[in-house]
Amino acid sequence: MPTVIYEPRGRAREYSPLAVNLYRGCSHGCTYCYAPAAQFTTHSSWTNCIAPRKDILKLVERDARAMSGDPRPVLLCFLCDPYQPADERVQLTRRTIEILGEHRMSAQVLTKGGERAIRDFDLLKRYGFRFGTSLVFADDGLRRVWEPHAATVESRVKAIRQAHDRGIFTWCSVEPVIDPEQALAVIRELGSAVDFWKVGKLNHMTFAKSIDWAAFYDNVTGLLKSLGRDYYIKEDLWRIAKCTTSNARFRSERTDIRLLCPSLA
Numbered sequence: 472m473p474t475v476i477y478e479p480r481g482r483a484r485e486y487s488p489l490a491v492n493l494y495r496g497c498s499h500g501c502t503y504c505y506a507p508a509a510q511f512t513t514h515s516s517w518t519n520c521i522a523p524r525k526d527i528l529k530l531v532e533r534d535a536r537a538m539s540g541d542p543r544p545v546l547l548c549f550l551c552d553p554y555q556p557a558d559e560r561v562q563l564t565r566r567t568i569e570i571l572g573e574h575r576m577s578a579q580v581l582t583k584g585g586e587r588a589i590r591d592f593d594l595l596k597r598y599g600f601r602f603g604t605s606l607v608f609a610d611d612g613l614r615r616v617w618e619p620h621a622a623t624v625e626s627r628v629k630a631i632r633q634a635h636d637r638g639i640f641t642w643c644s645v646e647p648v649i650d651p652e653q654a655l656a657v658i659r660e661l662g663s664a665v666d667f668w669k670v671g672k673l674n675h676m677t678f679a680k681s682i683d684w685a686a687f688y689d690n691v692t693g694l695l696k697s698l699g700r701d702y703y704i705k706e707d708l709w710r711i712a713k714c715t716t717s718n719a720r721f722r723s724e725r726t727d728i729r730l731l732c733p734s735l736a
Contacts, residue, residue, distance in 0.1 A: 554584025
């Protein structure tokens, strides 16, 4: 029988060595979302037809029992959001966190659900799991255009700050970077509340080719270093910056610019 806790491949593996997707579909409606194409469906269907995966909790329990004690963190989730509005009713995410904790596994949340996630901070704290938010805009007007049904910027900021204040390890995914200045503004806003940053460029949209990614790379790594925060620059951004910058410089800086927190490896 196929496992529901799986090993991501390709670019996804830069985020987590293991993952689980609890829902089919995501109501946030992000315009850049790759999940509908990956699941061979339309954006409209993916956004409007949300359902728990069949027998998902039984399958998570089965996999967790078989993998008991595995230290690799399980990401909740890649293809859906663990704290989209549907989860307020069925609470698959809370029970999944409990199951992973009961079987001495590790987990990390990544969500645009904002304050909806606060409900489960008691479990994240108890099990030493990590809380992450995905945030690419400081301006909520831009957020509404690109992520129309996701939580507001304010709600996500409140959630990550509260997690940090409660002693939960926090991380932030700044991907896909759509507006470099907005991405930098997010880091300045949350610099003191985020323990670990992951930054990645926009792909698969024509206008991304007009962005000076090498300049953004310089600006974002300089800012993160000045804040003294651990970070990881995703491969696509790192490679495009490398191709437009002297090889000698990258040989000397590679160790610094590819900081990958051991606890998230």
